[in-house]
Amino acid sequence: MRNIDPSTGGAATAPDPAPVPPPEPAAIRRMLSSDGFRASVTFIAFLALFAVYAVWLGDSFMTTDGRLLDVHQNAPVLLLGLAVLVTLIAGQFDLSVASMATLTTFLAIGLKVNQDWPFLLVIVACLGIGVIGGLLNGFLVVRLRVNTFIATLATGGIFLGLSSVYSKGTQLSPTEGDPPIPGWFSGPDSLGAFGNKVPSVVAWIVIALLVLWAFTAVRSRRPERFAEGAWAGIAAGIVAVATAVLLVVGAGGFVEGMSWTILLLLVVGLGLWTLITQMTYGRHLHATGANPEAARLAGVRTERVTVQAFVIGGVLAALAGIVLAANQGSASPDVAAGYLLPAFAAAFLSTVVLSSGRFTVPGTIIGGTFLVWVSQGLIVGGLEFTWNEVVNGVVLAVAVAFSTVFRKDGR
Amino acid sequence: MAHDIDIRGLTKSFGSHAVLHGIDLRIGEGEFVGLMGPNGAGKSTLIKILAGVHGNYGGELRFGGERVPSLAGRDDVGFIHQDLGLVDDMSIVDNLRLGEAPLRRLGPLLHHGREARAAADALALVGLERSVDTPVGALSPGEKTLVAVARLLARGARVLVVDEATSTLSPADAQQLIDSLKRTTAEGATVIMVSHKLSEILRVCDRIVVVLDGRLVEDRPAEGLDHDGLVELLVAHEVDGHPGGEREPARPGEELVRLEGAVAGRAGPVDLVVHAGEVVGLTGLAGSGLHDVAFLAHGSAVPDRGRVVRPPSATTALVPPYRERQGGFDEHSIARNLTISALPRWRAPWRLLRTGVERRDARDVVGRLDVRPGDPERAYGDLSGGNKQKVVFGRALLRDPRLYVLCEPTRGVDVQTRREIYRLIDELRSGGAGVLVVTSDFEDLVAVADRMSVVVDGRVGPFLVADDMSAKDLEAFI
Ligand SMILES: Nc1ncnc2c1ncn2[C@@H]1O[C@H](COP(=O)(O)OP(=O)(O)OP(=O)(O)O)[C@@H](O)[C@H]1O
Ligand SMILES: [Mg+2]
Numbered sequence: 001m002r003n004i005d006p007s008t009g010g011a012a013t014a015p016d017p018a019p020v021p022p023p024e025p026a027a028i029r030r031m032l033s034s035d036g037f038r039a040s041v042t043f044i045a046f047l048a049l050f051a052v053y054a055v056w057l058g059d060s061f062m063t064t065d066g067r068l069l070d071v072h073q074n075a076p077v078l079l080l081g082l083a084v085l086v087t088l089i090a091g092q093f094d095l096s097v098a099s100m101a102t103l104t105t106f107l108a109i110g111l112k113v114n115q116d117w118p119f120l121l122v123i124v125a126c127l128g129i130g131v132i133g134g135l136l137n138g139f140l141v142v143r144l145r146v147n148t149f150i151a152t153l154a155t156g157g158i159f160l161g162l163s164s165v166y167s168k169g170t171q172l173s174p175t176e177g178d179p180p181i182p183g184w185f186s187g188p189d190s191l192g193a194f195g196n197k198v199p200s201v202v203a204w205i206v207i208a209l210l211v212l213w214a215f216t217a218v219r220s221r222r223p224e225r226f227a228e229g230a231w232a233g234i235a236a237g238i239v240a241v242a243t244a245v246l247l248v249v250g251a252g253g254f255v256e257g258m259s260w261t262i263l264l265l266l267v268v269g270l271g272l273w274t275l276i277t278q279m280t281y282g283r284h285l286h287a288t289g290a291n292p293e294a295a296r297l298a299g300v301r302t303e304r305v306t307v308q309a310f311v312i313g314g315v316l317a318a319l320a321g322i323v324l325a326a327n328q329g330s331a332s333p334d335v336a337a338g339y340l341l342p343a344f345a346a347a348f349l350s351t352v353v354l355s356s357g358r359f360t361v362p363g364t365i366i367g368g369t370f371l372v373w374v375s376q377g378l379i380v381g382g383l384e385f386t387w388n389e390v391v392n393g394v395v396l397a398v399a400v401a402f403s404t405v406f407r408k409d410g411r
Numbered sequence: 412m413a414h415d416i417d418i419r420g421l422t423k424s425f426g427s428h429a430v431l432h433g434i435d436l437r438i439g440e441g442e443f444v445g446l447m448g449p450n451g452a453g454k455s456t457l458i459k460i461l462a463g464v465h466g467n468y469g470g471e472l473r474f475g476g477e478r479v480p481s482l483a484g485r486d487d488v489g490f491i492h493q494d495l496g497l498v499d500d501m502s503i504v505d506n507l508r509l510g511e512a513p514l515r516r517l518g519p520l521l522h523h524g525r526e527a528r529a530a531a532d533a534l535a536l537v538g539l540e541r542s543v544d545t546p547v548g549a550l551s552p553g554e555k556t557l558v559a560v561a562r563l564l565a566r567g568a569r570v571l572v573v574d575e576a577t578s579t580l581s582p583a584d585a586q587q588l589i590d591s592l593k594r595t596t597a598e599g600a601t602v603i604m605v606s607h608k609l610s611e612i613l614r615v616c617d618r619i620v621v622v623l624d625g626r627l628v629e630d631r632p633a634e635g636l637d638h639d640g641l642v643e644l645l646v647a648h649e650v651d652g653h654p655g656g657e658r659e660p661a662r663p664g665e666e667l668v669r670l671e672g673a674v675a676g677r678a679g680p681v682d683l684v685v686h687a688g689e690v691v692g693l694t695g696l697a698g699s700g701l702h703d704v705a706f707l708a709h710g711s712a713v714p715d716r717g718r719v720v721r722p723p724s725a726t727t728a729l730v731p732p733y734r735e736r737q738g739g740f741d742e743h744s745i746a747r748n749l750t751i752s753a754l755p756r757w758r759a760p761w762r763l764l765r766t767g768v769e770r771r772d773a774r775d776v777v778g779r780l781d782v783r784p785g786d787p788e789r790a791y792g793d794l795s796g797g798n799k800q801k802v803v804f805g806r807a808l809l810r811d812p813r814l815y816v817l818c819e820p821t822r823g824v825d826v827q828t829r830r831e832i833y834r835l836i837d838e839l840r841s842g843g844a845g846v847l848v849v850t851s852d853f854e855d856l857v858a859v860a861d862r863m864s865v866v867v868d869g870r871v872g873p874f875l876v877a878d879d880m881s882a883k884d885l886e887a888f889i
């Protein structure tokens with residue numbers, strides 16, 4: 001009934017309805033509430049923070065070479081991030097990766113220096129240790145049904161212990177008279193040195209692949225209101241503009257600045273991305289993590305998938321150790337211990353960097369890199385480097401909380 | 412009156428997707444309202460708004476004349492979902508006391524006697540004859556639901572809202588539940604019940620409300636309505652259905668699976684054969700090991716004893732019985748949920764996936780089963796219950812196996828879709844597939860099975876040929 005309610009008609013007037021806010025332009029509102037924007041909001045926030053850094057620190061922060069050096073030095077952390085990423089997708093925590101990396105760092109140096117194995121064999125052996133470690137984790141978790149935290153904490157202890165048994169608890173660095181580490185692996189002008197750059201042809205190929213990849217990724221996120229063909233055009237446009245902007249801003253230095261370690265990181269990332277998003281295994285992995293029971297009943301061999309995830313994680317961790325050995329040329333006890341937190345941070349950041357809640361490979365690499373840059377900027381600005389871990393923790397908590405709040409808004 | 416519910420102009424959208432378009436509904440004390448309508452109509456959304464799960468809606472809610480944001484958090488309103496919030500390891504009495512102030516004897520000592528008496532009183536309200544010390548895990552699903560109702564009533568609930576709580580129950584359990592709900596309305600309580608089961612609605616409801624596409628299209632007393640009348644009422648608002656034609660007789664071909672004295676879980680020893688080109692139906696009471704037989708036939712359970720023989724060519728696919736838990740992957744898209752069992756279909760060289768073709772095929776299935784909303788990139792978890800069921804069914808279709816094992820294939824689906832699923836099962840059979848339908852819904856068996864049997868205590872009884880069986884005969888047969 002439309003009658004005016006007599007009880008509110010008198011003195012005690014009902015409060016007027018709040019003034020209607022001026023309508024936002026529909027296009028802006030639609031953009032703000034679109035999934036694409038929500039997924040990018042943390043990414044954009046990071047970029048804004050770097051813009052602040054740029055104004056504040058100027059050229060002491062905004063150097064392509066300096067920031068690439070950060071990536072180069074943190075490649076082991078990022079590889080460990082990818083290692084935990086795979087198991088996280090399967091719904092498991094692998095806490096043993098940092099110890100695995102420590103172990104293979106020692107073996108990569110020691111099997112040459114102490115045992116004088118042919119160096120390629122050393123590398124194969126290290127990766128093999130990664131496989132064995134992954135199988136062990138998988139066996140404990142899947143077959144014996146040990147809780148994944150406890151199992152990987154235990155195996156992590158074992159790997160770390162083995163490394164100190166092997167090195168008798170001391171640092172391991174080659175001295176005069178020892179069989180030398182090959183010059184291509186470690187030292188100045190080696191593949192592990194930042195100063196030794198990838199030929200620019202290779203760098204361009206990598207950039208082309210990255211552009212192609214970005215195009216595929218954007219194209220697959222087609223909003224419903226665009227036709228397939230039209231969206232492909234738009235996606236190409238977006239990627240082209242973004243590439244042009246990056247090249248102008250200074251990523252051009254990327255071509256000259258790319259070290260072999262960075263190349264390795266990108267190639268591994270691309271390979272893992274292909275495995276996880278473009279192949280059957282990745283679908284099975286995601287299904288296993290999302291709902292193991294439903295996956296099993298749908299015909300996914302969840303136990304096998306989980307073991308394989310641990311093996312992939314083990315191999316990536318072993319690789320991280322090898323890269324660490326190449327970068328440092330020596331091994332000291334528990335070199336990688338401090339890497340566990342930033343590795344998990346990178347993987348978790350991937351759920352909010354250009355993603356809405358899902359673990360992704362590019363997100364891990366980008367998120368992990370941003371994490372380093374945030375603290376590096378503060379260090380350049382005068383903060384003691386000992387604050388590093390504090391900054392890492394704060395960034396992780398803030399970034400994840402920020403995007404969670406943002407996403408809830410839509411409901 | 413104090414417990415009148417008054418819903419005015421209720422609207423709700425998820426993002427740009429409008430789900431409710433202005434619902435007006437007034438429900439008085441003592442009414443038993445049946446809320447019906449096709450899958451995705453917005454019934455659960457309406458109820459979740461009442462329950463305070465979804466905020467951010469348009470229109471207003473009044474309870475007992477007062478404007479309220481939702482009916483959540485009050486002792487006089489109770490909601491019963493499929494997840495009952497009971498703890499299996501604890502006894503009935505402890506479950507009833509969960510979240511209540513403890514009845515104390517002295518200081519921290521509990522007064523067990525009084526607690527037990529209070530619990531027994533609560534059970535009496537719902538007519539459950541069980542000792543209050545029984546662990547909840549030992550109860551049948553229906554009895555658990557009754558315990559949940561008892562808990563709500565003991566706290567003083569005068570309004571009960573039930574969303575498809577009967578869909579997972581055996582017919583006998585479901586009947587016990589709705590009868591005890593009916594008893595509460597006789598004492599002045601209000602019940603709002605969502606169900607796709609016509610017989611239940613007809614048995615207890617005073618008033619029938621039909622929602623279609625987020626609008627109220629029908630609101631009438633149940634009196635004078637029979638089964639056919641109700642079907643007409645529901646279908647009148649939908650597109651024309653497929654009239655069920657005469658079924659051709661089955662032409663069983665080669666054996667697809669043979670169970671020989673197989674034992675697993677609660678099932679066994681079971682002997683069972685399913686041939687190509689026939690539909691075999693199994694039914695039984697909850698806890699009879701019914702679903703374990705299905706898992707054995709599908710291959711997702713390995714027999715502890717006995718044998719399960721399947722020729723190497725006999726691929727299988729399963730529609731699992733407990734959709735909420737076993738059905739799918741909430742955060743993944745509809746498309747991914749559909750294709751997970753059939754990925755080798757889209758395998759290109761180097762083991763890459765042809766994602767374009769995959770997406771197109773997923774879109775086809777979405778169209779064929781009329782999943783709504785029809786965008787395969789939407790999250791599966793946002794679908795309505797019945798639409799989830801369609802996706803799980805579609806997954807089995809995409810796998811295109813020789814043997815389909817369908818558990819509760821029509822659980823939670825609307826009248827229209829139920830017919831569509833029956834038609835599909837017929838089609839599979841004529842296409843030469845074998846189908847094992849394992850269900851607690853007799854209507855399924857009557858509609859599709861060529862021969863059927865009852866599982867009692869994990870054993871499959873003698874088979875009956877379908878021909879002229881009716882649901883009644885079968886019910887009597889159990
Ligand atoms: N959280 C959500 N986000 C987006 N859309 C949603 C969400 N929940 C429900 N929907 C959509 O709202 C519509 C109504 O869903 P609802 O669950 O209310 O249907 P229903 O009437 O209960 O159907 P059913 O009989 O199948 O259970 C559906 O189209 C569904 O996809
Ligand atoms: Mg529903």
